[in-house]
Amino acid sequence: MENTIVKLKKGEGRLLKSGGMWVFDNEIDRIEGEFEDGDMVAVEDFDGYFLGHGFINTKSRIVVRIMSRKKAAVIDEAFLRMRVKDAWEYRKATVDTSSCRLIFAEADYLPGLVVDKFSDVLVVESTALGIDRMKMQILDIVCEVLGEDGIHVRGIYERSDAKVRMKEGMERTKGFLTEPFDTKVEITENGVKYIVDVEEGQKTGFFLDQKYNRLAIQRLCRDKKVLDCFTHTGSFALNAGIAGAARVLGVDASELGICQARENARLNGLEDRVEFICRDVFELLPELEKKGEKFDVVILDPPAFTKSRSSVKNAVKGYREINLRGMKLVRDGGYLATCSCSHFMDPELFTKTIREAAKNAHKNLRQVEYRTQASDHPILWNADESYYLKFYIFQVCDEK
Template identity: 75%
Template sequence: MEFQTTKTQLSQRATVRIKKGMGRSLKAGGAWIYDNEIDIITGSFTNGDLALIEDYDGFPLGTGFINTCSKLTVRMMSRKKDAVIDEAFIEMRVRNAWEYRKAVTDTSSCRLIFAEADFLPGMIVDKFSDVLVVESLALGIDRFKQMIVEKLKKVLAEDGVIIRGVYERSDAKVRLQEGMERYKGFIGEPFVTKVEIMENGVRYLVDVEDGQKTGFFLDQKYNRLAVQNLCRRIRPDRVLDCFTHTGSFALNAGLAGSREVLGIDASRLAVDQAAENAALNDLQNRVHFQCADVFDLLPGLEQKGETFDVVILDPPAFTKSRNSVRNAIKGYREINRRGMKLVKDGGYLATCSCSHFLTPDLFSKTIREAAGNAHKRLRQIEYRTQASDHPILWSADESYYLKFFIFQVCEEP
């Protein structure tokens, strides 16, 4: 650590003072303070406590959680110098998050709490029908976890939404950076952890216990609908869905009347669940799934002369840090080049990146380079981001991560 920690009894709450010239992101609306931005910490504290935040000259900047185990040392909870972070405050934050969702999205299944974008840093809560899945990623907010769950139940019940079970999926590696153990398990009474939901007219079984992250990627809800609408208009003969996970894009294409859909994923668990979802929607005769590495499979399909009317690329994040962006670009460029080569002349490509560190400009540049390498011309149909229940908080760049394009792919004239 580059900052000094002084423990005194001068105040009941510790104070974090920022170095002169530092904290530009925070002052512009950001939610984090890194260890190298801090000059001194005064007062007694335990990691996870709330601390007062001051500029170098003592000007108050708000209140945040402190954790010296992490390079991300402070997560802001309020910009008000006199904020009282108590039960009423937590209920206000939870209520505001629910009111926002009611205004902007279908709430049958949605993200209820999106961490810093809902001013509850490090806390994620997804709603799948009548089940909540909680992911706690920061030491400070973890202390409020039970209270947040209870307040959510209360606020939803006021609108007649009764939650029958809560499952915690705090098993992400990032918890280790906070000095926390990875954990998953029930909060309250146990229940059957496969939950049926419906989205865009498609039925899914969501495995909240063993599925990826919280069990289902709600952020692509309206991007999946965009693919469904495209396929309904063009009625494609063949659709290829790469990195299909539990089959969501493939099933939207199948529901829209596509004659033959193939979904590919490297996870046997995901492929089995995707096949189960296809049967749930009576699409098993037209929507099929294969367990394979996409990077290995696509060159083989190209060599066989296979082509598709629509190719969908929904890969996992190839980079989770700035240090690995260069290698990630190579991966995105390669997968898009391969995908474009499999699209029939005049067909369509849906492609996305869920990595925050790959900026929209950088992703666009990577796709452009892939098109050049594949000798294809692209006509952009749509550009989209994450669903509105994953709000993008301006100045908090980490909240803007999903980029999604639909192109028409043409041979070079």
């Protein structure tokens, strides 16, 4: 039993009561009992009704993150093992587990913790103080659970270097949590080989959430001329190449990303058909349009243009601009794959922005399909923040 009780104000805790997992600072009436930030506490409504067990951090705007709603729950090793086991069994049932997101924070009821599996290497990101204190215990359990299926973990690397840690009063950190190992890890996804740089790559080294969206564009690319914008380490471009595209151009502003993309092209024997250039996409697309270039398939996979509600307006302008430019480069009857990975760019706003871009570009869009993140990044309907990736494929036609 926790000795500390967090009491909510009357009428507060709407998110929590509707199934959410966060308690915000402005919802709390008082905290009863002694505690240190990172400790487990009980959360009660103003009238004493039990709402959940979670860990506390008064330095964060999210003061409590819920671990369980069951009053009898004890957050011990057996509890953590159950959470890890459930997460792994779910992945085995839903995705290719050779490389996958093994734990996805709130969506796996382990708030603030991400664990990605790249072949036999784990990469961990911890963004909340309470879970940070349990991190090593959880990782030991992960290794044991994988070991039960005959999977040996060669090493673990930490990528807790996101700025969000500072909002929790924590320092940003990265480095080995096991004996050092080669941080360039080879994986295979959808038949494409990649070198994942878990030390220097973006986030945890590779964006696993687009796995099946990359697969979805393969059937459109055979014998086609393809443009892949914001290519990062070349993933969409290489899926186009492996599917038999005639020519692929991948573009990214990161020199490191482009170097890795070229290395990945060589790894797959695609360097003769898949070319990568380091350019700002916003500058390049108008240049290509001016030259009269046309592509059979254009792919837009930009970084999140907004990470807060306050900057959504500017993000809308960015999404509208790249989609307008992208559509103008698609030949009549060709295809556009476009996405947003920003949680704050909700599906309705993203759809509206694409519709406006099509109107301004004088193009008709015929929707092929709508997709979200791969199922190893599950969308928890009670945790809205777990739904972030929107992915459309359209046929783009000139006005009839």
